[in-house]
Amino acid sequence: MGTMLQKRGMKPGTIPELLNITDPDLVQSVHRDYARAGSDIVYANTFGANPDKFAGTGYSLEDIIQAAIRNVREAAPDCLCALDIGPLGQLLEPLGTLSFEEAYERFAAVVEAGKNADLIVIETMADLYETKAALLAAKEHSDLPVLVSMTFQEDGRTFTGTTPEIFARTMTGLGADCLGINCSAGPDTLVPLLKEVLANTHLPVAAKPNAGLPDPQDGSYSLSDTDFVKGILPALEAGVTVVGGCCGTTPDTIRALSAAIGQGIEVSRIPYEEKSFVCSALQGVTVDGVRPIGERLNPTGKKRFQQALKDRDFAYLVSQALEQVEAGAAILDLNVGAPGIDEVTLLPEAVKRIQSVVDVPLQLDSSNPRALEAALRVYNGKPSVNSVSAEAEKLAAVLPLVKRYGAAVVGLALDEEGIPQSAQKRLENAQKILDACRDMGISEKDVWIDCLSLTVSAQQEQAMETLNAIRVLSERGIQTTLGVSNISFGLPDRPLLTSTFLTMAMTAGLRLPIVNVNSAPIRNALDAFLVLSGQDENAEHFIAASPHETGQGVSKEKTPEAADPTDGSPLSQAIRKGLKETAAELAGDYLQTHDSLELTERELIPALDKVGKDYEAQRIFLPQLLQAAGAAQAVFAKIKTKNAGLGKEAGSGHKIVMATVKGDIHDIGKNIASTILETYGYQVLDLGRDVDPQVIVDTVLEQDIRLVGLSALMTTTLPAMEETVKRLKALDNPPKIMVGGAVVTPEYARSIGAEYYCEDAMADCAAAREVFAGDQDKG
Numbered sequence: 001m002g003t004m005l006q007k008r009g010m011k012p013g014t015i016p017e018l019l020n021i022t023d024p025d026l027v028q029s030v031h032r033d034y035a036r037a038g039s040d041i042v043y044a045n046t047f048g049a050n051p052d053k054f055a056g057t058g059y060s061l062e063d064i065i066q067a068a069i070r071n072v073r074e075a076a077p078d079c080l081c082a083l084d085i086g087p088l089g090q091l092l093e094p095l096g097t098l099s100f101e102e103a104y105e106r107f108a109a110v111v112e113a114g115k116n117a118d119l120i121v122i123e124t125m126a127d128l129y130e131t132k133a134a135l136l137a138a139k140e141h142s143d144l145p146v147l148v149s150m151t152f153q154e155d156g157r158t159f160t161g162t163t164p165e166i167f168a169r170t171m172t173g174l175g176a177d178c179l180g181i182n183c184s185a186g187p188d189t190l191v192p193l194l195k196e197v198l199a200n201t202h203l204p205v206a207a208k209p210n211a212g213l214p215d216p217q218d219g220s221y222s223l224s225d226t227d228f229v230k231g232i233l234p235a236l237e238a239g240v241t242v243v244g245g246c247c248g249t250t251p252d253t254i255r256a257l258s259a260a261i262g263q264g265i266e267v268s269r270i271p272y273e274e275k276s277f278v279c280s281a282l283q284g285v286t287v288d289g290v291r292p293i294g295e296r297l298n299p300t301g302k303k304r305f306q307q308a309l310k311d312r313d314f315a316y317l318v319s320q321a322l323e324q325v326e327a328g329a330a331i332l333d334l335n336v337g338a339p340g341i342d343e344v345t346l347l348p349e350a351v352k353r354i355q356s357v358v359d360v361p362l363q364l365d366s367s368n369p370r371a372l373e374a375a376l377r378v379y380n381g382k383p384s385v386n387s388v389s390a391e392a393e394k395l396a397a398v399l400p401l402v403k404r405y406g407a408a409v410v411g412l413a414l415d416e417e418g419i420p421q422s423a424q425k426r427l428e429n430a431q432k433i434l435d436a437c438r439d440m441g442i443s444e445k446d447v448w449i450d451c452l453s454l455t456v457s458a459q460q461e462q463a464m465e466t467l468n469a470i471r472v473l474s475e476r477g478i479q480t481t482l483g484v485s486n487i488s489f490g491l492p493d494r495p496l497l498t499s500t501f502l503t504m505a506m507t508a509g510l511r512l513p514i515v516n517v518n519s520a521p522i523r524n525a526l527d528a529f530l531v532l533s534g535q536d537e538n539a540e541h542f543i544a545a546s547p548h549e550t551g552q553g554v555s556k557e558k559t560p561e562a563a564d565p566t567d568g569s570p571l572s573q574a575i576r577k578g579l580k581e582t583a584a585e586l587a588g589d590y591l592q593t594h595d596s597l598e599l600t601e602r603e604l605i606p607a608l609d610k611v612g613k614d615y616e617a618q619r620i621f622l623p624q625l626l627q628a629a630g631a632a633q634a635v636f637a638k639i640k641t642k643n644a645g646l647g648k649e650a651g652s653g654h655k656i657v658m659a660t661v662k663g664d665i666h667d668i669g670k671n672i673a674s675t676i677l678e679t680y681g682y683q684v685l686d687l688g689r690d691v692d693p694q695v696i697v698d699t700v701l702e703q704d705i706r707l708v709g710l711s712a713l714m715t716t717t718l719p720a721m722e723e724t725v726k727r728l729k730a731l732d733n734p735p736k737i738m739v740g741g742a743v744v745t746p747e748y749a750r751s752i753g754a755e756y757y758c759e760d761a762m763a764d765c766a767a768a769r770e771v772f773a774g775d776q777d778k779g
Helices: 002-007 016-022 024-037 061-075 100-113 128-141 164-173 187-199 225-238 251-262 303-311 314-326 343-355 369-378 392-404 423-440 462-475 484-488 494-508 520-532 537-545 570-577 580-590 596-616 622-645 668-679 693-703 715-729 746-751 761-771
Strands: 041-043 080-085 119-125 146-150 178-183 205-209 277-279 284-286 293-297 331-334 362-365 384-389 408-412 447-450 479-483 512-515 655-660 683-686 707-711 736-740
Touching: 002 016, 002 024, 016 024, 016 061, 024 041, 024 061, 024 251, 041 061, 061 080, 061 100, 080 100, 100 128, 100 369, 119 128, 119 178, 128 146, 128 164, 146 205, 164 178, 164 187, 164 277, 164 284, 178 187, 187 205, 187 225, 205 225, 225 251, 293 314, 303 314, 314 331, 314 343, 314 580, 331 343, 343 362, 343 369, 362 369, 369 392, 384 392, 384 423, 392 408, 392 423, 408 423, 423 447, 423 462, 462 479, 462 494, 479 484, 484 494, 484 512, 494 512, 494 520, 512 520, 520 537, 570 580, 570 596, 570 622, 580 596, 580 622, 596 622, 596 761, 622 668, 655 668, 655 693, 668 683, 668 707, 668 761, 693 707, 693 715, 707 715, 707 761, 715 736, 736 761
Parallel strands: 041 080, 080 119, 119 146, 146 178, 178 205, 293 331, 293 512, 331 362, 362 384, 384 408, 408 447, 447 479, 479 512, 655 683, 655 707, 707 736
Antiparallel strands: 277 284
C-alpha cells in the first residue's frame, strides 16, 4: 500500500491512513489493482493507525479504520479484508518508556475499531514483547483469525534480538493462526528464515518480502518481478502457503506471482519438530539434555530474600538471578510467595525486573492462579509454570492458564491423598496430569513431571522410588524435573548426599534438576555427568570450568567477584550487566575517594566500550545494550550531582543535534542513538521527528553545534535529508554530519556530503569520538 500511494502522488509527511477519508478514490484504486492482479487478501490502509496518531485531525480512530475497511469492501468485494496492524512506533519497557499494559490497550482499541474485517494481520514487528501485546489484544477483543509477522535483519534476528525459533514457538503457543516474515529484505534473504519458522510451528506460514533493497537516489527497488518470483519459489516449495509482497512490490509483482503459482508448485513442507522448549525473548532452551534450573529465587528459609520482597528490593533479586546464570543455570525458578506478600502484584513486577537484565527463561513458581496469570501475561517469551498436581481442582485452575499463554508446566506426581509412597502411584498420578494436559490441548512435550524427592533421613526407601519413577517416564520420552536438595534435609554433609543423588537421578533420566547451581559439589556433579554422558562434547565446558592445576577438582565457589579477575571492577561489571541500582551505589562509594574525571575515565567509558564491542560482535543485543546504557546513566547522574556540589557545570559534554528529517515520523533508531550518546556524556539536543531543515540549521547556529545526526526510514524522505545536509554545509562554519536509517547506505551518505554513515548507535558514538577528539575532556 505504501509503495503504491507514494507512486500515485502521496506527499511526504502525509498520514497515509487519513487518505481513507480525504481521498478514498486513491486508496480504492490501489485495492482494486491488487484484486485484479490476483490477490485473495487485501490489507486495509490501517498499518499505522493507533489511538494517538489522529489527535487534532478531526477524525477518530474508529472513523479512520471503518473508512479503510469500507474502501476494501467497495474496491475488492471478492477478496478477504485484513485489518492491518503495525508497530506503535515506541519501544516498550525496559527498552523504552511504554508499558506492556499501555501497548495492549492501544492495540485493543485498534482491534475493537476494526473487528468487522475478515482477519487481522499483525506485521513488521521487531519486538517480541510488542508482538505479544498485539496478539493478546487481537485474540481477546475479536474472534477473527490472526496472522502474526515479524521482520528480521541480515544476522537472522529481529532488531531487538529475537530468533525465528523463539518467534515461532512463542506466538504459536499464544494462539496465532498463521505466522510469517515480512519486509526485511528480498526473498533470497527470507527463505532460510522462513524455513526455520516452518520447522518450529505446525501453523500455516506466510512470506511477504520486499522487492530487494531500495536505491536511496531514486527510491526504486533492486528486484524485477521475475527475480522476485524466482527468489520466493524455494519458500513455497518448503511449505509457505501464504505469499505476497511488501515494500517495493506492485500489482504487477502479485500478477507475476499469481501466474507462477497457477502453474503448480511441488511442495514438500519442512517437518515441524515437536520438542520441549522454553525461552526468553533472546534465548531459547531446548530440553534435549540436562538443563539445570536455579532454585535460589525463593524466599523459603531465606530471611534476606524475604526482607528484599517486603522492601521491593528488586536489585537483590536481580543479583541472585545473575549469580545463578553465571554459575550455569539454564532456567531460573522464580517464587515470591511469603507471609505478607501480595504475589499478584509482586510476581509480575519481579518478572519484568529480572527479564530486563537476565536472558535465560524463567519458571514461574506459585500456588496462586491469579499471580500466575499476572506473571504469564507480562512474561516476554515462553516460560514454564511450577506447578500443577493430579488434584482435579488444581488441574482446572492452572491448565487453562498454561494453554492460554502457551507455557510449559511442571506436574507434581501427587493427588488429593498427598505424596505417594510408591513409584507406581507416582506414575499413575503423572498419567492423570498428562491426560488432562492432552485434553486441554497442551503438548506432552510441554509437561515436565516432578516425581518428588523426600528426605531419606525419615523415609530412606523413597530415594529409589523416586528414581524408579524417573526411569520409567524417561524411557517413555517424558521430561522430568525434581527439587533435588530435599533428599538430604536433616542430615549432615548435605552437599555430598545431594550431589550424589543428583548424579543418580540424571543417570535415571532426570533432565531438569532444580538445584543450587552456585554450590560447588552440585556444579561438579553436573559438569562431570555432562562429560561422561557425552553431552559436553570434547569436554570443552568441563575443561573451561576447571582450575588449571593438574588433578584439582572444580571446587571453588563461583561468585561474581571470583568469576574472572580480568572482568573489570564490580562497578564496571554492574554497568555492563545493566544493574542500575548497584551501579549507582558503587559510583557513589567511588566518588567518596575519587573525583568524577577519574570515575569517567577509569570505569564508565571503559565499561561502555566493552559493551559496544560485545554488541558489535553480537555477543549481546539491543536489550542488553540499552540496559547497560541505563546503568551508565545512573552513574552519570551521580557524577552530575557531585559536580553540582563542587560548583561545576552539570552535563558539560559536547552538544550534538539529533533529528528525524522532514516528512519522516519514525524515530526509534534515532532515540536509541540519542540514549547511547547521552550515556557517553554528550549533550543531545533531540529535535524529534518530522523536523524542518531550517529548524535544524537555526539550532546549529544558536547552539554552536559541531555534530548533527540525521535519520530517515523512508525513501520518500531522503530528499529532505539531502536538503538538510545541503543547508548545513552552506553555513560559514558547517558541522560534521552523520546519517543513518533503514534506507540510508554508505554510498548515499557520501553522495549527499555527510561525513559519517552510522549503521547503529555504536557507530554514532565512534563518529562523535572522532569529531571531538583532542578536545579537553568533557567530564
